Each structure stands twice: as C-alpha cells, then as structure tokens.
Amino acid sequence: MHHLISIREAVFEESKKLAEDIFSFKFSISGSKDFIFKAGQYVVLQISGNIRRSYSIASAPSLSENKFELIADIIPDGAGSTYLMGLKTGQKISFLGPAGNFGLSEELDNDLFFICTGAGLAPIKSMIEELVVTEKYREHKIHLIFGTRTKDRILCEDNFEKLQKDGVIDSYNIYLSRDKTPGKYNFGYVTEFVKNSDSVLLRDGNFFICGNLDMVKSVREALENKGVDSSKIRFEAFG
Numbered sequence: 001m002h003h004l005i006s007i008r009e010a011v012f013e014e015s016k017k018l019a020e021d022i023f024s025f026k027f028s029i030s031g032s033k034d035f036i037f038k039a040g041q042y043v044v045l046q047i048s049g050n051i052r053r054s055y056s057i058a059s060a061p062s063l064s065e066n067k068f069e070l071i072a073d074i075i076p077d078g079a080g081s082t083y084l085m086g087l088k089t090g091q092k093i094s095f096l097g098p099a100g101n102f103g104l105s106e107e108l109d110n111d112l113f114f115i116c117t118g119a120g121l122a123p124i125k126s127m128i129e130e131l132v133v134t135e136k137y138r139e140h141k142i143h144l145i146f147g148t149r150t151k152d153r154i155l156c157e158d159n160f161e162k163l164q165k166d167g168v169i170d171s172y173n174i175y176l177s178r179d180k181t182p183g184k185y186n187f188g189y190v191t192e193f194v195k196n197s198d199s200v201l202l203r204d205g206n207f208f209i210c211g212n213l214d215m216v217k218s219v220r221e222a223l224e225n226k227g228v229d230s231s232k233i234r235f236e237a238f239g
C-alpha cells in the first residue's frame with residue numbers, strides 16, 4: 001500500500017502534554033527534499049521491524065516548512081505509544097508519507113462542519129489552521145464539534161476559544177461522554193450535535209469527520225438520517 005511513497009527521516013524535537021494521556025510530538029525534517037503535505041494527511045512511523053503506526057499531521061502545511069507536529073493518544077503498552085513516549089530530543093525517526101486523501105476539497109460550501117473525537121482533532125486542527133493562515137476562513141462559516149470522555153481530555157480548548165472570540169470560527173461545541181460537569185460543555189456524544197441540528201442547515205454544509213471507526217460510522221449515519229448527501233461527507237477512521 002505504501003510502496004510508492006519513499007521512506008524519509010525526521011528528527012524528534014520535543015513533546016508536550018496537551019491533556020490526560022494525550023501528547024503532541026514535534027519533528028523537523030532532515031535532507032534536501034522538501035516535505036510537502038496537504039492538511040488532513042498522515043505519516044506512517046516505522047516503529048520496529050514490521051511494526052508501523054499511522055499518525056495524522058496536526059500542524060498546518062503553511063506553518064510547517066520542513067517540520068510537522070503529531071498528536072497521539074497514549075495507550076498503555078501500545079507499540080506506537082511506547083515508541084513515541086521513549087523518543088529523545090535529537091533522535092532520528094523513519095517514516096512513510098505524507099499519505100491519505102482526507103482533507104479540504106477544492107469545491108467547498110459556505111458551512112464547514114469539523115466533527116472529531118480525541119486525537120481525531122489532529123488532522124482537523126491542521127485544516128482549520130490552514131484555513132486561518134491562508135485567510136480562506138473568510139469565505140466560510142466554520143463549525144468545530146469536539147468530543148471526548150472527560151473534561152481533562154479536552155484538546156487545545158484555549159486556541160479554539162480564541163479563534164471563536166476573534167470571529168474566525170463561528171461555533172465551537174464540546175461534548176463529554178462521561179463527565180456531567182455543569183457549565184459550557186454538552187453531555188453525550190458528538191452525534192447529539194447532528195441529531196439536534198436543523199437538517200436544512202446540515203444539507204448545505206461540507207463535513208469532515210475524524211475519530212475511531214465506531215464514531216465515524218455513527219456520525220455518518222446520523223448525517224445520512226438528516227438527508228445529507230454522502231458526497232458532502234469526508235472522513236478518516238483511526239481504526
């Protein structure tokens with residue numbers, strides 16, 4: 001599947017805890033060939049032997065000249081998780097990519113709905129930041145719907161709250177599936193957003209969904225139940 005994509009090297013720079021069990025990892029690219037990717041694409045890290053793990057690029061292409069950022073949900077004893085957490089500054093890594101077709105299409109409607117859970121925010125963060133730096137956000141209404149289990153697993157909340165305050169994104173909704181913390185958060189799954197939204201509004205939009213397979217499946221079903229054409233829905237499932 002990846003045989004047409006060349007193996008590249010990068011240097012691990014730094015990691016940072018973003019939320020409970022979720023970290024960002026920054027890499028710089030060595031070598032003379034430019035690293036060119038589209039917002040929404042992923043890289044495949046060579047872990048050891050035949051073990052490889054895919055991670056979506058979380059940084060915007062226009063802000064990532066020969067560098068990139070990943071966001072990983074760290075699973076105890078997971079092969080990719082253990083590898084990433086063990087990286088030392090300056091260490092070389094091998095990867096394949098960029099790969100994948102998830103991303104912003106050429107023809108976009110007015111309303112763009114980004115629906116994601118957990119580390120599924122990674123490719124969506126890249127897309128939204130790209131819309132911001134290229135000023136293309138001005139042509140759209142951007143809606144971000146983020147879901148996770150508990151309050152301590154919310155990602156990049158300050159960044160997106162600021163974008164909303166600045167009028168760059170038009171709506172920002174967070175759904176917590178296991179945390180009834182009162183206040184600004186919604187309780188439940190991100191599918192609730194779709195179920196509670198006006199179908200006329202939804203039918204006019206483009207959708208970008210990212211998360212685990214079950215989440216992607218249930219959001220797609222909820223959208224189709226609202227009469228959204230499947231050609232308007234793009235998604236990446238993390239397996």
Ligand SMILES: Cc1cc2nc3c(=O)[nH]c(=O)nc-3n(C[C@H](O)[C@H](O)[C@H](O)COP(=O)(O)OP(=O)(O)OC[C@H]3O[C@@H](n4cnc5c(N)ncnc54)[C@H](O)[C@@H]3O)c2cc1C
Nearest residue numbers: 042053054055056071072073075078079080081119122238
């Ligand atoms: C195209 C693509 C893009 C992806 N992008 C990202 C990304 O940006 N960020 C990211 O974090 N992941 C991403 N993934 C998923 C990633 O590739 C790994 O599959 C995932 O991080 C688990 O890897 P691991 O090697 O640490 O655990 P593994 O060694 O694969 O799994 C260890 C064990 O944990 C179980 N497990 C799996 N998920 C969970 C969970 N959530 N909680 C508890 N147990 C679990 C597994 O069933 C397995 O038994 C992407 C996947 C694909 C296909």
